[in-house]
Amino acid sequence: MYKCLVVTDPETAPGFRMAGVEVIELANPDEAEKLVIRLLHRDDTGVIAMNEDFIAKLDHKIMERIERSYRPIIIPIPSGRKQVDRESYMDRLLRRAIGYNIVVRR
Numbered sequence: 001m002y003k004c005l006v007v008t009d010p011e012t013a014p015g016f017r018m019a020g021v022e023v024i025e026l027a028n029p030d031e032a033e034k035l036v037i038r039l040l041h042r043d044d045t046g047v048i049a050m051n052e053d054f055i056a057k058l059d060h061k062i063m064e065r066i067e068r069s070y071r072p073i074i075i076p077i078p079s080g081r082k083q084v085d086r087e088s089y090m091d092r093l094l095r096r097a098i099g100y101n102i103v104v105r106r
Contacts, residue, residue: 007050
């Protein structure tokens with residue numbers, strides 16, 4: 001069975017640990033790229049929830065690689081400042097997973 005992993009800053013890490021999730025803390029968003037490359041090769045991880053500030057620092061080529069791979073899925077965790085277009089990223093994940101996009105209108 002695959003596990004869920006959270007990559008976030010030191011301020012929000014304790015909350016995820018209290019929920020029982022494996023957490024990797026990064027003090028600097030610039031460290032995210034090296035970490036993601038290592039995590040993409042892990043066989044035990046299915047979902048990586050990552051601080052959106054860290055995702056914003058990833059190279060375009062790494063983001064393309066993430067979007068092409070079926071596992072692990074990397075989902076953004078809101079950081080309070082909108083830097084990553086979460087909706088379009090989640091739309092692409094859904095479209096890739098089920099073959100089409102679901103739009104819910106209010």
